[in-house]
Amino acid sequence: MTATRADRIGLLVLPGLAYLGLIYALPLFLLLLKSFRDATGAFSVAEFVQIFGDPLQRSIMARTLRVAFLVTLLALVIAWPTAIVMRRAKGGWLSLFLVAMILPMSLGVVVKAFAWSILFRTNGFINQAMMALGLTDAPVRLLFTETALVIGAANVFLPFMVLPIYAVLQQQDPNLPDAAATLGAGPYQRFFKVILPLALPGVVAGCAFVFSMAVSMYVIPSLIIGERQQTVAMQIARSFLFLRNEQLGSSLSTILLLIAVSVVLGSSWLAARLGARQ
Amino acid sequence: MLNRPAHEQRAASPAMTDERYLDVVAVRKSFKGVTVMDGMNFRVARGELVSLLGPSGCGKTTLLRIVAGLMQADDGSVILAGRNISSLPPHKRNISVVFQNYALFPHLSVAENVAFGLRARGMSKADAVQPVREALALVRMQDFADRSIGGLSGGQQQRIAVARALVVRPDLLLLDEPFSALDRKLRETMQVELKSLLRDRGITGIFVTHDQEEAMGVSDRIAVMNAGRIEQFADPSTLYASPATPFVMDFVGLSTRLSGRVTGQEGARVVVETALGTLRAPGGLATGTPVLIGVRPELIRLEGGAGMNRVDLVLEDVAILGSKTMLQGRPDGGDRLLCELAGIRNGKARGDAISFHWAVEDTLIYDASAEVTT
Ligand SMILES: Nc1ncnc2c1ncn2[C@@H]1O[C@H](COP(=O)(O)OP(=O)(O)OP(=O)(O)O)[C@@H](O)[C@H]1O
Ligand SMILES: [Mg+2]
Numbered sequence: 001m002t003a004t005r006a007d008r009i010g011l012l013v014l015p016g017l018a019y020l021g022l023i024y025a026l027p028l029f030l031l032l033l034k035s036f037r038d039a040t041g042a043f044s045v046a047e048f049v050q051i052f053g054d055p056l057q058r059s060i061m062a063r064t065l066r067v068a069f070l071v072t073l074l075a076l077v078i079a080w081p082t083a084i085v086m087r088r089a090k091g092g093w094l095s096l097f098l099v100a101m102i103l104p105m106s107l108g109v110v111v112k113a114f115a116w117s118i119l120f121r122t123n124g125f126i127n128q129a130m131m132a133l134g135l136t137d138a139p140v141r142l143l144f145t146e147t148a149l150v151i152g153a154a155n156v157f158l159p160f161m162v163l164p165i166y167a168v169l170q171q172q173d174p175n176l177p178d179a180a181a182t183l184g185a186g187p188y189q190r191f192f193k194v195i196l197p198l199a200l201p202g203v204v205a206g207c208a209f210v211f212s213m214a215v216s217m218y219v220i221p222s223l224i225i226g227e228r229q230q231t232v233a234m235q236i237a238r239s240f241l242f243l244r245n246e247q248l249g250s251s252l253s254t255i256l257l258l259i260a261v262s263v264v265l266g267s268s269w270l271a272a273r274l275g276a277r278q
Numbered sequence: 279m280l281n282r283p284a285h286e287q288r289a290a291s292p293a294m295t296d297e298r299y300l301d302v303v304a305v306r307k308s309f310k311g312v313t314v315m316d317g318m319n320f321r322v323a324r325g326e327l328v329s330l331l332g333p334s335g336c337g338k339t340t341l342l343r344i345v346a347g348l349m350q351a352d353d354g355s356v357i358l359a360g361r362n363i364s365s366l367p368p369h370k371r372n373i374s375v376v377f378q379n380y381a382l383f384p385h386l387s388v389a390e391n392v393a394f395g396l397r398a399r400g401m402s403k404a405d406a407v408q409p410v411r412e413a414l415a416l417v418r419m420q421d422f423a424d425r426s427i428g429g430l431s432g433g434q435q436q437r438i439a440v441a442r443a444l445v446v447r448p449d450l451l452l453l454d455e456p457f458s459a460l461d462r463k464l465r466e467t468m469q470v471e472l473k474s475l476l477r478d479r480g481i482t483g484i485f486v487t488h489d490q491e492e493a494m495g496v497s498d499r500i501a502v503m504n505a506g507r508i509e510q511f512a513d514p515s516t517l518y519a520s521p522a523t524p525f526v527m528d529f530v531g532l533s534t535r536l537s538g539r540v541t542g543q544e545g546a547r548v549v550v551e552t553a554l555g556t557l558r559a560p561g562g563l564a565t566g567t568p569v570l571i572g573v574r575p576e577l578i579r580l581e582g583g584a585g586m587n588r589v590d591l592v593l594e595d596v597a598i599l600g601s602k603t604m605l606q607g608r609p610d611g612g613d614r615l616l617c618e619l620a621g622i623r624n625g626k627a628r629g630d631a632i633s634f635h636w637a638v639e640d641t642l643i644y645d646a647s648a649e650v651t652t
Binding site: 185197274 | 372374382385398
């Protein structure tokens with residue numbers, strides 16, 4: 001009885017699966033297929049060999065991974081204290097935080113990117129502040145640099161780091177750190193032995209979100225550093241739109257996809273392992 | 279607080295630190311301007327198991343948290359074994375706490391939970407194995423060492439929490455309603471186990487509960503708390519037989535209460551006029567004083583002799599509870615009167631006219647003019 005009912009409830013996923021399959025998986029599959037073919041349509045990995053042999057492509061890939069890593073790190077460093085404060089906030093304050101996290105998501109990246117360019121300009125706010133504080137004598141070039149990209153991207157992806165961490169912290173029994181304290185654990189031990197391990201699934205999920213988004217971001221780097229310093233996603237767009245090199249584009253897409261998939265699978269494996277004992 | 283002479287305040291002799299093993303002195307605490315505790319004094323002797331009994335919100339948890347260092351008092355001090363620990367953080371106090379929801383670490387196994395305190399104190403993993411095994415054996419959970427916390431029942435989690443708290447050999451053990459989530463049977467077993475466990479090891483403990491039977495069963499002394507104050511601090515039998523205030527009388531055990539006014543004095547007895555007639559109680563109070571008369575249901579009999587208090591009324595309810603029978607009467611517009619008789623008593627029914635008798639010495643009397651809240 002219950003089994004058939006569960007079976008029938010299972011049917012509810014069909015529309016979702018069909019939608020994803022048609023709109024998402026099928027074109028992706030075709031793209032993947034293309035990347036393993038040469039111009040004549042025969043199976044070949046020549047394109048990959050060529051990409052990995054090209055120093056320019058290698059440096060673009062290295063930059064993409066480096067930027068994604070730094071974005072994830074920066075987002076994590078900012079998100080952790082934010083999530084801790086949100087965990088303690090109540091009522092109106094909590095709503096304010098949640099709105100502050102979610103509202104910017106509805107603001108287009110283009111608008112935000114232009115807003116930052118005001119901050120990052122040579123005579124912009126950041127430079128003026130740094131000079132006023134005596135941190136630097138002459139204005140530092142920020143716009144069109146990797147630093148600006150990392151800061152800007154971390155800002156855009158911050159909610160995707162804060163929300164999963166907030167969610168796990170919020171579920172944590174507030175008595176646990178107190179219990180640890182009465183058992184003789186000082187602040188450091190409480191953090192590393194209790195608070196952090198319990199929050200780790202959320203941290204892993206947040207990092208996976210942010211990393212996979214940062215590694216494949218296109219709009220943000222195009223607006224902040226432009227063509228000067230390419231990322232893999234920009235290369236993909238370029239090869240399809242300007243170079244008309246579908247071989248290169250699809251192969252780069254495959255590489256990006258593999259990175260994203262391995263991050264997602266790796267992190268869910270890690271999260272499952274971490275969560276298994278709880 | 280009385281001003282004690284300076285030489286006495288130093289509390290040098292061992293006997294004295296034994297008497298005042300834990301000394302909570304003039305502790306004040308308020309939350310956002312609302313005073314929860316206004317000059318609390320509380321003293322526990324070494325090796326004693328004391329209960330904090332009181333209604334919800336009276337400040338029991340607040341007091342425990344202040345003693346454990348999890349909460350800072352606004353004023354006053356906490357002294358443990360002659361040492362002022364008021365400004366020590368919780369991890370330096372060596373006071374273990376068993377939390378109401380157990381607060382076991384969900385990411386650690388049973389053995390790792392128990393080992394937590396030892397490891398936090400710098401003991402190596404290998405050295406912790408033996409004491410952890412002993413602690414688990416103590417609560418009869420040795421077979422569960424490698425289990426994860428998630429799969430344990432409430433009673434098992436409770437035992438682990440006790441083992442975790444005891445394995446570090448605390449100077450003081452605080453238990454905040456540790457059995458409230460357990461069913462009645464298990465609760466009673468755990469009460470007996472805990473009591474002997476603490477007694478055998480000479481551990482001083484404070485046990486918070488709002489269940490008066492649990493408090494009476496478990497502890498050497500009971501502090502009855504009400505609205506951030508201790509109303510009475512005494513051993514269970516004193517508390518029951520001579521409650522210091524109407525609040526204690528009501529909170530500890532069932533009781534019947536009648537209000538009246540003093541009309542005279544007969545030697546060591548006061549004569550009180552109530553809606554149900556003239557009653558007598560031991561003591562001396564000025565004529566005209568409004569008073570509250572109380573009597574324990576099991577001290578009431580259905581027949582009595584001369585010189586006993588007597589009240590005539592109509593039975594409102596008869597409840598046969600097996601080991602006892604409860605008779606309840608409510609005279610016209612009056613308070614409820616309860617009589618408890620041992621065993622099963624048939625032959626009495628709702629609507630019967632009946633009289634309750636009890637000895638003058640068993641009558642509790644309180645000056646109601648001093649009573650602000652009842
Ligand atoms: N962190 C806090 N902020 C504000 N008020 C608090 C806080 N902690 C306790 N209180 C208030 O202090 C009073 C005493 O609370 P406490 O938790 O000590 O009561 P309790 O006797 O343990 O009650 P219970 O039996 O329900 O556990 C209550 O009125 C409570 O609302
Ligand atoms: Mg409480």
